[in-house]
Amino acid sequence: MLEDGPPKYLQDDIIDACIHMLRDKNKNDIRAHGKVFIETTMICQLLHKAACSFYPIRGKEIKDHKKYGMQYLKHDMIFLPINQNGNHWYLAVVNTKKQEIQVLDSLGKQLREREELKYTLKQIEQCLKLAGNDVQTSSWLDYKVASWKVRQVKEIPEQTDMSSCGLFMIKYLEYWTGEKLNQEFTQSDIDHFRLKLAYELMSSPLNKARR
Numbered sequence: 353m354l355e356d357g358p359p360k361y362l363q364d365d366i367i368d369a370c371i372h373m374l375r376d377k378n379k380n381d382i383r384a385h386g387k388v389f390i391e392t393t394m395i396c397q398l399l400h401k402a403a404c405s406f407y408p409i410r411g412k413e414i415k416d417h418k419k420y421g422m423q424y425l426k427h428d429m430i431f432l433p434i435n436q437n438g439n440h441w442y443l444a445v446v447n448t449k450k451q452e453i454q455v456l457d458s459l460g461k462q463l464r465e466r467e468e469l470k471y472t473l474k475q476i477e478q479c480l481k482l483a484g485n486d487v488q489t490s491s492w493l494d495y496k497v498a499s500w501k502v503r504q505v506k507e508i509p510e511q512t513d514m515s516s517c518g519l520f521m522i523k524y525l526e527y528w529t530g531e532k533l534n535q536e537f538t539q540s541d542i543d544h545f546r547l548k549l550a551y552e553l554m555s556s557p558l559n560k561a562r563r
Contacts (some may be wrong), residue, residue: 362518364393367433369553370522385449385530386428393433396472403471421483428491431525434469441517443524444469448491453502456528458511458520462504473498512539519546
């Protein structure tokens with residue numbers, strides 16, 4: 353991210369570091385459509401992998417899935433950083449108030465099939481079912497998130513280069529209320545944010561390397 357030359361595509365470890373900073377900054381993240389939980393790329397990819405496996409989860413995997421489900425059921429919106437084909441990031445939001453999956457994609461791509469999202473939602477549905485008997489919630493009236501309508505959010509800021517998708521997604525994570533973005537930004541803002549983010553990551557109290 354700091355190397356000379358063209359701007360770089362953000363890897364999952366950088367995005368997860370940003371997510372941990374957002375979580376730490378706002379430990380009780382409540383927005384217009386309710387309480388927010390931002391999932392990490394690591395867990396999203398783990399869920400996707402489990403859904404694609406020929407073998408059912410067992411042992412520790414079941415316990416972990418139940419733990420994820422209990423976390424989700426305590427929130428009204430689940431923000432999922434989704435990686436497409438190893439070269440593009442977009443945000444998917446499980447919105448219980450709307451009972452829909454909202455997709456914020458900085459390329460503005462209208463895709464009928466988002467296989468990586470479909471499989472991730474399938475596994476999240478399993479997490480919710482495993483945890484359902486142990487968590488009381490009025491928000492989750494339906495655990496079948498894999499069958500919820502997927503809606504592409506239109507008229508949002510879009511990238512004009514080939515490498516800023518991760519940065520746009522971070523801003524979507526930060527500003528999406530469940531209904532709209534509460535702050536506008538442009539590609540120019542994102543270019544400045546790239547430099548600012550590098551400093552924030554290095555100076556963050558969460559950065560173990562600086563201790």
